[in-house]
Amino acid sequence: MQRILVVDDDPGVTNMLRRGLTYDGYMVDVAGSGEEALELARAHPPHLVVLDVMMPNMDGLQVLWRLRAEDPHLCVILLTARDAAADQVGGLEAGADDYVVKPFTFEILRARIRALLRRSEGETADVLSFGNIVLDVTKHQVWQGEREVILTAQEFKVLRVFFEQPERVMNKSMLLSRAWDPDYDGDDNIVEVYVKQLRQKLEVNGESRVIHTIRGAGYVLRAQ
Structure with missing residues (x-):
């Protein structure tokens, strides 16, 4: 079973994604801060991380850099309210595999997750x-x-x-x-x-x- 780590300081977002992704058959861990996310990732290495950018203390890009240093092949989707093109380009160039802008629909995020996990396993939908x-x-x-x-x-x-x-x-x-x-x-x-x-x-x-x-x-x- 594939494990997904959801990182966001908004409990409403993490609870919603935990319910939806668990229903889809994934093991889901949630973290409310960058520091907690790094601890969880080390204790239970995920296949994919859904990562908020704007968090206090340690923001999402700092978390991304540290995750990438420990696992260069980890799939990471940035989830953020920053919708400017420059922000999206910056996030991708920082090492994210994908970028989803808030507000978002769960169906779109689910499709992005499935596509990334398929590619990481060398699978392709017909x-x-x-x-x-x-x-x-x-x-x-x-x-x-x-x-x-x-x-x-x-x-x-x-x-x-x-x-x-x-x-x-x-x-x-x-x-x-x-x-x-x-x-x-x-x-x-x-x-x-x-x-x-x-x-x-x-x-x-x-x-x-x-x-x-x-x-x-x-x-x-x-x-x-």
């Missing part, structure tokens, strides 16, 4: 969905409602990266590292080209935009 768009990994098919969206192999790779981490802001470098071959050494502006092509194909009948540009930060898969 079917991914977001809104009315369904991506079949095995068949390399994409459906938007009842309409099949015909994509090239590379367009499919890029869209799959977005679907594996909905609501996560990703810059060009992150997308290149996940959707292109490791030996690709071309211009990173190719990402803009493929995002534009995906938008054209997903919005051909006036559908709402799902791949949004976050100025100065990158792109995100998000409902309108």
